[in-house]
Amino acid sequence: MSAANAPTRVIAGNYLENLLAGQPQREASSLAWLNTLREEATNCVSTLTLPTTRDEEWRFTDISLLSKMSFTSALSASCLEAVDAAHFYIEEATTRLVFVDGFYAPQLSSTSKQSGVVVSNLSPAMATHATAIEPHLGRHALFTNDAFSAQNTATLHDAAVMIVPRDVAVATPVHLLFIATQKELVGTPRCLVIAEAGSTMTVIEDYVVLPQAHSQEGAHFTNTVTEIVLEDNAHVMHIRVQREGSKAFHIANCAVSLGRASNYQSVSVALGARISRYNLHVRQTAEGSHCTLDGLTLISGRQLADTHTCIDHAKPHGISHQLHKCIVGGSAHAVFNGKVMVREGAQRTDAKQSNRNLLLTAKAHIDTKPQLEIFASDVKCTHGATVGQLDSEEVFYLQSRGLAESAARNLLTYAFGAEVIDRIPIASLKHQLEQTVLEQTASQL
C-alpha cells in the first residue's frame, strides 16, 4: 500500500517539520513522560510521510493543495476582544474554555465551579491531576502512524482538559471553543476528556473562524487531536461542530475509549473548510459498551469533507449505532468511510450503520465506503448506504399542498439534515445549526 519511495511523495518531515520549526520553543516540562511524549512525536514527524491518494485511507481525499501552502505558527494567543468571541458562545454552556489560534485564552473562558470537576487548560490540570492524565494523554490517538497526530503531539502545549470524577454528573454542557483568527497560521488544538466511572457529561467541541480570517486570500490550517476516555458506566455526549471558513484546512483525529457498560453519543457536524478530514476512532475495550455516532456533512462550492470512522468492537455485547448523512451542493465532494470491526470473541455485538447522501447538483460528488470486518460468529451487523437526489414524489406532494417547488425542495433538504441536528440536546445550538442549514440550502436552490 505504501509508496514511500515515489518521487512525488512529500515527506511529512519536510513539510510538518517546517511547521514545527516555526513553533515557539516550548519549555521542557518538569514531567519526564510529557517530554518523552513530545520527543517521540517529533521523531515520528521526521520519519512519517504526508498521505497521498495512493494511501488506501486517503484514496478519495487529495491534500496536495495543503502541502503546497506554507503556514506559520502563532507565537502567542492573539488578543481577541470579548465582543468578537461572545457571539460564538452557547447560552446553555456556562462552563467554557476558549482557545485562540490554539492558545488558551483565560480572559474569554469560564471554568467549572463544580467541586472535583476539572475543566481547564493543560498546565493547571497537570499541576493537580498529572497522575490521572498520564495514562491517557497521547495514548489513545496514536501518532506513530499518523503524521498529523504526530505533529499535533509534538507541539503539545495548551489543551482543553476535562476530568469528571467518579459518579459525578455535570449538569450543563461544557463548551470547548476553538477560534481561528488569522490566515496562514497553523493551529494545533488538543482536547482530553476523562469521564471516570459512572460520571455523566456533555461536551461541545466547536471550531469557528473570525470572519476576517477568510475574507482575504489565504487560509489557516487546523490540526486537532481529541482523546475521550469513558470509564465503566460513564456517559458522554460529544457534540462536534466544524464551522471554519470555506478556505480553511481542517484535519482532526478523535480517539474514544469505551469502558464497561459505558455510553458514548457523538453528533458531529461538518460545515466549513476547503478541505476537511475527520477521523473518529472508537474502541470498545470492555463488555457491554454502547455508542451512537451521528454525523452530518453539509458542503457546497469546491469544498471537500471527508469523514472516516472506525468502531472497534473488541469485546462482547457491544452496541454501535451510526447514522451519517451528507448534503452536497455545488461541485463539492464528500467522503464517508465507515469501518466497523468486530474482533474475534466480540460475540453478541449489535452494530448498525447507515449512510445517506443527498446530491443537490450534477457536479456534486460523494464517495462512500462502508466497511464491515467481522471475526466473531454470533453478531448482528447491518449497514447500508444510499446516494440520491430529492424524491420527486415528495416534492410533488408538497407542491400539491401549495408550496412552491423551491420551497418544497428547500424544506426537504433541510429535513434531511435536521434528522441529525435534532439529536443535539442543546436548544440554542440546535437552532443555530438549523438556521445555518436553512440558509445554506436556500442559497443553493
Add this chain to the structure above:
Amino acid sequence: MIYPDSKVLLEVRGLCATVNGIDILKNLDFTVRSGEVHAIMGQNGSGKSTFAKVLAGHPAYEVTSGSVLFEGQDLLALKPEERARAGFFLAFQYPIEVSGVGNGQFLRLSYNTVQKQRGMEELDPLEFDDFVREKMKLLEMSPDFLDRSVNEGFSGGEKKRNEILQMALLEPRLAILDETDSGLDIDALRIVAHGVNQLTTKDNAMVMVTHYQRLLNYIVPDYVHVMDAGRIIKTGGKALALELETRGYDWVSTEYKATASVTA
C-alpha cells in the same frame, strides 16, 4: 347535491394524456358543477388515478391534447402549487411520507400559503395549533399526529385521515379523493366519510375515485361514472354503483362497444 343553475367548476374536454409514451387518457370528457358529488368507478388500469394526477399536475404525466377549465381558468397552464392555491385539491391514494418534516409545521406552511393567496390572514404557530386541533376533532385524530413527521409511520387509515385533514384546512373548491376508502377499516371509513360530508357545501364539489361501492353508502354521490380504457363510458345516478357491485364492469363496456358500433 344537485342545485339548479349552479356554476361549472371543472370542465374537461377531450383530454388525452400519456405516461412514458403510453396513452392512458383517451379523449376524456367530464364536467363538475358546484355542490355536486361525483364518483368515478372502474377497473384497475382504467385510468382513474391517472386522471386525478393529471388534474393535480403530476410531472410524470404528459397531456397531449384536450383542455381543462377550472372556474374558467386553464388548469393545465398552472403549476401544481398554483392549482392548490386556486382551490384544487387531490387526496392521494398513497399519501407520501416526508421524513423529517413535522406534520404540524407542514400543515401550517400549506395553510398559510393558501391563505396568503386568498388575501386572508396567516396564522402563527400558536394560533394555528388551536385551529388545527379543532379540525382534527372532526376526524377523531389525536394531536400527537402534529408532532410526527408527515405521514411517517402512520397506518393506512391515519394517512387517509391526514389527507382529509389537509382538505379541511385548505377548504378547496374542488377535491378529488383518490381511493380514499382503500386501506380503511369500517370505523375509519365512517369517520373519514363523516369528515368529508361535513366539508361538503353548495359552493364546492367532490369527486371520489373508487373501486367499491362501500364508500358510496357513506358519501352519497349525485353522479356515478364508469371509466374504461381512459374515457368515461357510462354515467348514471347512485343506483349505477349498486348495479356495478352486483354485475361487475364487463356489461358496461360491452354495452358501450355496442352503442359505439351502432353510432359508427
